[in-house]
Amino acid sequence: MDLKLSCTCGAVQGVALNITPDTGNRVVCCCDDCQKFAAHLDREADVLDEFGGTDIYQTSQSQIKIHRGAENIRCLRLTSKGLYRWYTNCCKTPIGNTMNGGLPFIGVIHNFMPIDDGRSNVLGAVRAYVQTKHARxxxxxxxxxxxxPVGITLRIMRKMLVWKLRGMNKPSVFFADDGKAVVKPTVLEKS
Ligand SMILES: [Zn+2]
Ligand SMILES: [Zn+2]
Known part of the structure; x- marks a missing residue:
């Protein structure tokens, strides 16, 4: 099914196409970088769960479309080698995390994918709670x-390969065809 995407204030809106529990990968990530990202946006209270986990749905970038407010999209990298972490400037809603423009993957953060019918009904149960050594x-x-965990890593790598072969890194809301990020990322710490 197609799922509505929206930042909290509604200035940025879009749709995620062909989403099912099987086509993507729902995980909760407790890593310190995901926690730092939420803290940087001052959204810890509604991004993180009680143990510091972020609920993420991993899918391909070509399935993400933005219809409104794309000019509010910003990018943060915690270090110069870190993930590209996308958010909206209007209300500091985290959108999701990507690697570079050549890789189709995006982990969409739950706040940008508000689901009225219950997240588990639509995206399936959380497949794994990862990086819990950083949990609170x-x-x-x-x-x-x-x-x-190896199982989830293999699952996402298999999907990434299929997405890559199908060219599902393009078109991307986040990277131009030459692989450049659409907005210049802010780098928090130069490494
Ligand atoms: Zn907003
Ligand atoms: Zn993480």
């Missing part, structure tokens, strides 16, 4: 993993 407190997540 004593998480009682089911199927959690200290780092990144």
């Amino acid at each position: 407190g004593n998480p009682d997540y089911p199927n959690s993993s200290e780092k990144f």
